[in-house]
Amino acid sequence: MSQTLWCAPVQQSSGHRVLPLVFAVTLTGIMANSLVSPLLPDILDTFDQSAGSAGPLVAAASLPGIFLAPIIGFAADRWGRRPILTLCLIVFGLAGVLTAVAANFAMLVATRFLLGVGSAGLINLGVVLIGDHFEGEERTTWIGRNAAILTIGLAIIPLASGVIAEFFSWRIATLGYGFGFLSAAYAWNVLRDEPVRTAQPLKSQLAGVGTAMRTPVIATTVTVGTLSFAIIFGVFLTAMPDHLDTRFAMSSGWRGFMISVPALSSALVGFNLGRIRRVISVRWALAISACFWAMGMIFIGWAHVLIVLIIGTLCYGLGEGAIIPNLQEVAMSEAPQEHRGAVVATWVGFARLGQTIGPLLAGVLLSASGAPAVFIAGAIASACAAVIFIVGPIGRSTSTAT
Numbered sequence: 001m002s003q004t005l006w007c008a009p010v011q012q013s014s015g016h017r018v019l020p021l022v023f024a025v026t027l028t029g030i031m032a033n034s035l036v037s038p039l040l041p042d043i044l045d046t047f048d049q050s051a052g053s054a055g056p057l058v059a060a061a062s063l064p065g066i067f068l069a070p071i072i073g074f075a076a077d078r079w080g081r082r083p084i085l086t087l088c089l090i091v092f093g094l095a096g097v098l099t100a101v102a103a104n105f106a107m108l109v110a111t112r113f114l115l116g117v118g119s120a121g122l123i124n125l126g127v128v129l130i131g132d133h134f135e136g137e138e139r140t141t142w143i144g145r146n147a148a149i150l151t152i153g154l155a156i157i158p159l160a161s162g163v164i165a166e167f168f169s170w171r172i173a174t175l176g177y178g179f180g181f182l183s184a185a186y187a188w189n190v191l192r193d194e195p196v197r198t199a200q201p202l203k204s205q206l207a208g209v210g211t212a213m214r215t216p217v218i219a220t221t222v223t224v225g226t227l228s229f230a231i232i233f234g235v236f237l238t239a240m241p242d243h244l245d246t247r248f249a250m251s252s253g254w255r256g257f258m259i260s261v262p263a264l265s266s267a268l269v270g271f272n273l274g275r276i277r278r279v280i281s282v283r284w285a286l287a288i289s290a291c292f293w294a295m296g297m298i299f300i301g302w303a304h305v306l307i308v309l310i311i312g313t314l315c316y317g318l319g320e321g322a323i324i325p326n327l328q329e330v331a332m333s334e335a336p337q338e339h340r341g342a343v344v345a346t347w348v349g350f351a352r353l354g355q356t357i358g359p360l361l362a363g364v365l366l367s368a369s370g371a372p373a374v375f376i377a378g379a380i381a382s383a384c385a386a387v388i389f390i391v392g393p394i395g396r397s398t399s400t401a402t
Helices: 012-034 039-048 052-061 063-079 081-099 105-119 122-135 138-169 171-189 202-213 216-246 253-258 262-269 273-280 282-302 306-334 337-369 372-392
Strands: none
Touching: 012 081, 012 105, 012 122, 012 138, 012 171, 012 216, 039 052, 039 138, 039 216, 039 253, 052 063, 052 105, 052 202, 052 216, 052 337, 063 081, 063 105, 063 122, 063 337, 081 105, 081 122, 081 171, 105 122, 122 138, 122 306, 122 337, 138 171, 138 253, 138 262, 138 273, 202 216, 202 337, 216 253, 216 282, 216 306, 216 337, 216 372, 253 262, 262 273, 262 306, 273 282, 273 306, 282 306, 282 372, 306 337, 337 372
C-alpha cells in the first residue's frame, strides 16, 4: 500500500530559507480583510449602503474558507505545498484586482468571494510550512514570530490603504491585492526543491484526520479558534471602523491608524512567545490573554476620549498576540505529521466559519444597537474563552505545556 512520503525534518538552514516565504504568504492572506477595513465607510457611501452591509461585505471573503480550507489542506498533503500554494496566490491576486473595478455592490461582494477562494489556504499553509521545517521550541518561536509579522501587517496594511484612499480613492487602495501575484512567483521559486509525495489512499487520509480532530485538545483549539476569529473579524474589523467614524468622526486615514494600534502590543507578545512559554504554561498564557482581550474590548466600547480608546486597543493587542499563535502551535503539535496539513487546514476552516459568522452577527448588532454593544458582546465571548482555557484539556495532556 502506498503512503505519503515524508522527508526527515528539514535542516535548519532550509527552514530559515523558507521563512521569508512564510511571512509573505501570511501578509498576503491577511490582506483580504485588513486592507478593506478602513475603507468600509467610503465603500458603503459609494454604493449607498447602510452600516449593516459591512457585515456581508467582510464575510464574503471569509465564507469560501469554511469549505475550501480543509480541501486545500488535504490537497497540500497529497500533492505538495508548492503547486497548491502557488495556485491559491494567483487566484487571490486576480480576484483582488477585479475588486478595484467592481461596478456595483453586488459585483464587489462577488469579487471578494473569489478573493476568499484564493485566500482560503494561505494562512494555514504558512503555518504548515513552519511545522514542516522546525520542531519543538524553535517551532513555537517561529509560529509566534509569524503571528507577530501578521500583526505588523495588520498595522501597516490598513494604515497604508486608509492613507491611499484618503489621497486617491478606495479603488486605488484595493489594487494592493495584486501583491498575490508577486507572492505566487516567490512561492514557486522557493519551494522548487520540495520532495515528491506519494499520496496514501483517500479513505485512510480522511480517517486519520477525523481521528486527530476528535482528540480533546485539538477539538478545544478548534472551538475556541472559531470563537476567536468571530471576535477578531466581527468585533474589531467590522465594528471598529463604524465606532471610529460615528463616535470619534475619524477619516479613513485615522481609522487605518487606530486599527493598526493593537499591532504594537500584539507584535511584542508574538516576537517573545518562545520566551513567554518558557516561564508560563500554555494553558495560563491563553487564559491571561483572553482576559486582556475582554478588558480591551470593554475599554474600547466605553471610550469617549482618545486615551481610553488607545489603552483599550493596546490591551486587545496583548490578547490577540498570544491567543492565535498558541492555539495554532497546540493544534500543530498534536497533529500526526502525515496529516499536519489537513488538520491545520481543517482548523483554519472552522476559523473561517468564525470569520464569516462574526461580521454577520456584528452587522446585525451594529444596525440594532450600535458599535458599543458589539464590543460588550465581544468581551463576554472572551471571558467565556478564558474559562474554557482554565478548565479545559489544553496544557493538561499536551506536550506543548511547560
